[in-house]
Amino acid sequence: MEIKAKIKDGITTVKAMAKHPMLTYDTAKKQGVEANFITHINATVNDKVVLDMSTSQFLSKNPIFKFSFKGAAAGDKIIMSWVDLSGATETSESVIK
Amino acid sequence: MERRNFLGFGLLSLVGLTSLNLSAEDYRKTKPDVWTAHTNEDAITKLFGTNVTINEGVILTVESVAVNGANIPIDFQSSIPAKSVALFQSANPESAVCAFTLNENTILDYSLRIKMKQNGIIMVVVEGLDGKLYSASKSIIVSKGGCEG
Numbered sequence: 001m002e003i004k005a006k007i008k009d010g011i012t013t014v015k016a017m018a019k020h021p022m023l024t025y026d027t028a029k030k031q032g033v034e035a036n037f038i039t040h041i042n043a044t045v046n047d048k049v050v051l052d053m054s055t056s057q058f059l060s061k062n063p064i065f066k067f068s069f070k071g072a073a074a075g076d077k078i079i080m081s082w083v084d085l086s087g088a089t090e091t092s093e094s095v096i097k
Numbered sequence: 098m099e100r101r102n103f104l105g106f107g108l109l110s111l112v113g114l115t116s117l118n119l120s121a122e123d124y125r126k127t128k129p130d131v132w133t134a135h136t137n138e139d140a141i142t143k144l145f146g147t148n149v150t151i152n153e154g155v156i157l158t159v160e161s162v163a164v165n166g167a168n169i170p171i172d173f174q175s176s177i178p179a180k181s182v183a184l185f186q187s188a189n190p191e192s193a194v195c196a197f198t199l200n201e202n203t204i205l206d207y208s209l210r211i212k213m214k215q216n217g218i219i220m221v222v223v224e225g226l227d228g229k230l231y232s233a234s235k236s237i238i239v240s241k242g243g244c245e246g
Contacts, residue, residue, distance in 0.1 A: 042121055049200060050202055056132055059195065059212070060212050065207065068206045
């Protein structure tokens with residue numbers, strides 16, 4: 001997962017991109033494979049949850065998203081992870097600039 | 098003696114921190130019916146208990162004609178003090194796209210990209226701390242359907 005986190009005036013804005021095919025049930029059936037898409041993404045900074053997102057097959061492939069929060073400082077580490085329908089997970093981290 | 102007390106205190110505060118993570122909610126597990134509902138109204142009711150919403154306080158930004166149905170940028174934001182927000186659309190087999198839980202640190206200002214098979218109505222519903230639902234919706238035309246990836 002690529003994470004870019006910037007803080008300005010106390011508000012941190014994060015742009016993130018997860019690499020995932022986000023295969024819908026319909027498309028998977030046509031291809032003869034199992035559907036698989038990210039079902040939950042979360043982000044924490046200093047053990048505080050700053051993103052808590054349950055998702056469906058309808059996010060675009062390699063989902064890009066942006067979110068904001070307050071209560072962090074430059075130099076803090078942000079940890080993001082997702083879990084998908086098959087149970088696979090991925091965790092990445094970055095530093096807030 | 099002092100050092101031992103200090104260490105003990107440190108352990109206690111660690112326990113407090115880990116229990117904070119339980120504030121995150123995975124709606125895929127706690128409310129599975131939301132994700133199989135076909136219509137916006139049905140999905141909203143399954144997630145929030147009602148589909149009665151007040152149509153104000155939420156800003157939803159999306160182009161009215163989506164050139165690429167596989168990648169439709171959507172922005173939504175609100176300054177209403179809220180506990181959760183969710184996105185729905187009426188074009189795909191199931192309506193619910195994603196749901197966020199909010200807390201005192203999160204800011205309700207999200208951008209993401211979705212895919213839609215055909216024309217439909219996109220709806221953002223915010224669950225305020227006052228227990229009321231606020232919403233904004235927009236009807237969009239999809240020139241090239243996008244669930245095929």
